[in-house]
Amino acid sequence: MTVKLARRSPLTVVGGVVLLVVVCLGVFAPLISPIDPIALSLIERNMPPGTATPQGVMHYLGTDHLGRDVLARALYGIRLSLAIGLTAMVIGASIGGLLGLAAGYLGGRLDAVISRIVDVLLSFPYILIAIILAAIWGGGFLQIILIITIRGWVPYTRIIRSTVLSLKAQTFIEAARATGATTTRILLRHLLPNSIAPLLVIGSFQVGSAIVLEATLSFLGLGINPPTPSLGSMLNDGRSYLATAWWPIATSGGLLTAIVLAVNMLGDGIRDVADPRLR
Numbered sequence: 001m002t003v004k005l006a007r008r009s010p011l012t013v014v015g016g017v018v019l020l021v022v023v024c025l026g027v028f029a030p031l032i033s034p035i036d037p038i039a040l041s042l043i044e045r046n047m048p049p050g051t052a053t054p055q056g057v058m059h060y061l062g063t064d065h066l067g068r069d070v071l072a073r074a075l076y077g078i079r080l081s082l083a084i085g086l087t088a089m090v091i092g093a094s095i096g097g098l099l100g101l102a103a104g105y106l107g108g109r110l111d112a113v114i115s116r117i118v119d120v121l122l123s124f125p126y127i128l129i130a131i132i133l134a135a136i137w138g139g140g141f142l143q144i145i146l147i148i149t150i151r152g153w154v155p156y157t158r159i160i161r162s163t164v165l166s167l168k169a170q171t172f173i174e175a176a177r178a179t180g181a182t183t184t185r186i187l188l189r190h191l192l193p194n195s196i197a198p199l200l201v202i203g204s205f206q207v208g209s210a211i212v213l214e215a216t217l218s219f220l221g222l223g224i225n226p227p228t229p230s231l232g233s234m235l236n237d238g239r240s241y242l243a244t245a246w247w248p249i250a251t252s253g254g255l256l257t258a259i260v261l262a263v264n265m266l267g268d269g270i271r272d273v274a275d276p277r278l279r
Helices: 004-009 010-027 070-106 108-122 128-139 143-150 154-167 170-178 183-191 195-218 231-241 247-274
Strands: none
Touching: 010 070, 010 154, 010 247, 070 108, 070 128, 070 143, 070 154, 070 183, 070 195, 070 231, 070 247, 128 143, 128 195, 143 195, 154 183, 154 195, 170 183, 183 195, 195 231, 195 247, 231 247
């Protein structure tokens, strides 16, 4: 698949490389920047990038309005964003994939109920629902994951349902029924493996959506509770000092853009290879 991706879309490879670099920055954050990301030092606030303290500590990307190291906070913010995006994707794919399989193959009342729930959830602007839930539940890690996944499973269900509807009329499914295969075996052995490609494509885009939603909530002050580093909260903290200290917003905004753009480019490449209509 790597060779196909490289030949079909070089930008996809660029996205994969950028995403790999970002993941490494988050994983090795303590080694790259040993500075405590929540340590305050008011005498060192809003120091520009490349400034060293009298104690010899170098702030490569400067400090924020509370004297916290921007590089350290950005690296740990990457960790948080990736953890939220991947966790929400796994939970959403698991719930939505199973519901889509059941709705598409079994049909009947189950399909009608699931489809109506999907329609109801899609009828509301979810950012408003997310803001209300974040204001009620608070901004812990688990709460943010729950808020994202409340509707995060819907795209998986819609796509997998339509995929199963087209697959269940195929000859190999009819042959499985004729040999006496149970419904569970058909779902897990025949339909699920043939639905992996759509799941991967949707999942890649949903990771970016989850990261943006968490950053939006944190920017509004409803996301991850301070002083935990978050790229969205860095944007929120730095907006009042944009005229005099632009580096916290430039760092967090640039990383958010790079992560979401890289994930989306990678998802485009996976779709191009997985979808036979685009070959």
